[in-house]
Amino acid sequence: MKKILLTLTILISLTACESKKSNSNEKNVAESETTISDSETELDKEEKLRTEINDQYFAELSNCSQNVDAVTDFNGKTEFWRICETDNGKRIIQIDSHEKATLYEEVYYEQNGELIYAEESIKYMPINHYTLQPWTCQFYAENGKLVSVMSLGHGKTEDDEWNPEIIFEMHKNRIAELNKIENE
Numbered sequence: 345m346k347k348i349l350l351t352l353t354i355l356i357s358l359t360a361c362e363s364k365k366s367n368s369n370e371k372n373v374a375e376s377e378t379t380i381s382d383s384e385t386e387l388d389k390e391e392k393l394r395t396e397i398n399d400q401y402f403a404e405l406s407n408c409s410q411n412v413d414a415v416t417d418f419n420g421k422t423e424f425w426r427i428c429e430t431d432n433g434k435r436i437i438q439i440d441s442h443e444k445a446t447l448y449e450e451v452y453y454e455q456n457g458e459l460i461y462a463e464e465s466i467k468y469m470p471i472n473h474y475t476l477q478p479w480t481c482q483f484y485a486e487n488g489k490l491v492s493v494m495s496l497g498h499g500k501t502e503d504d505e506w507n508p509e510i511i512f513e514m515h516k517n518r519i520a521e522l523n524k525i526e527n528e
Contacts, residue, residue, distance in 0.1 A: 390492045394484050397461045401453050404434050414525050427522070433457075437518060445470040452515050459485050459515045466500075483511045 408428035423441040437452040447469045453461035465480040479497035
């Protein structure tokens with residue numbers, strides 16, 4: 345009888361331990377799923393912001409019928425500007441230049457003077473040839489902070505020292521140049 349009671353006690357103890365272990369595993373799985381859910385929520389927010397900005401940008405771009413064009417040489421090369429301002433406080437600034445075998449393109453999309461989208465691309469394009477080695481980077485901002493960066497191709501984003509926040513400085517410099525154009 346003592347052996348049966350001892351065996352029964354051991355069995356109950358093992359069952360209790362397995363139950364606790366199972367509950368602990370279930371809790372860990374639940375916590376893990378919550379963490380994944382939170383990160384998916386952040387990714388969903390980021391994707392939603394990118395989609396909204398892209399939709400707004402392309403809608404505004406398609407409505408730009410009264411662009412202001414300008415040509416500058418502020419940066420030691422000829423740059424072609426297209427500026428589209430809308431009645432709803434939005435502005436698109438597009439700047440293109442070609443130097444040797446490289447085409448440079450910049451886009452700045454603002455809402456009420458605040459940068460919400462920028463795109464920078466560098467394309468190796470020798471004369472009489474198709475584009476080779478393109479690089480494009482899209483920057484999405486909200487409330488003056490960089491929220492998302494999307495890059496394709498070979499270029500600046502492959503450098504460990506590259507800082508995507510530089511887009512705000514680039515934008516600021518372009519606005520200063522735009523003010524020079526307007527004042528001349």
